[in-house]
Amino acid sequence: MSFIPREGAAFGSEREVYMKGVFHAKLILVVLAGLVLGAAALLQAQTLTSTLFRASDPGVRGGPAGAGGPIDGQPPLTGRQTDFFLAGKEEFEQADDVPEGLGPRMNLDSCGGCHAQPATGGTSP
Structure with missing residues (x-):
């Protein structure tokens, strides 16, 4: 068994070269389509999130501050x-x-x- 290429067959037959080119073209097309679809999904998700959840300032809170003491818990704090x-x-x-x-x-x-x-x-x- 010899691994030395025959004359004229160093790069394979013309059909092999053509098929490799077709395969690479299809692969590039699939990768680009995936990138475009992924970018579209990200943009839609960002748009949907930003329109559904808007931050709003509730304004000044009325009543006592509710700060400065221990957090009310269940059960309440022990003496210690x-x-x-x-x-x-x-x-x-x-x-x-x-x-x-x-x-x-x-x-x-x-x-x-x-x-x-x-x-x-x-x-x-």
Whole structure:
């Protein structure tokens, strides 16, 4: 058995060359069709999502802030858990300086300086 190609058969017969070209053309066509269909599906999904779910500002909330205390849970906090919360709240409101652990990027003297709205521990600066 010899693996040396015969003269004139180095690239296969003309039919083989033609069939490889047809195969590659079909393959490219299928890949392009898949890309176009995938892009169309993504665009439709984005359009559908953006039209169904619009963010809206609810405006100013009425009533008390509902912040600054422990989260109401079921069951309510035990006495020990309440003591732990109050100790953490006191530490949160305490004024500190750099040697006591306040970092160099901090502009105020306590965590409660930024987290004061709507009550101490709140999220709005």
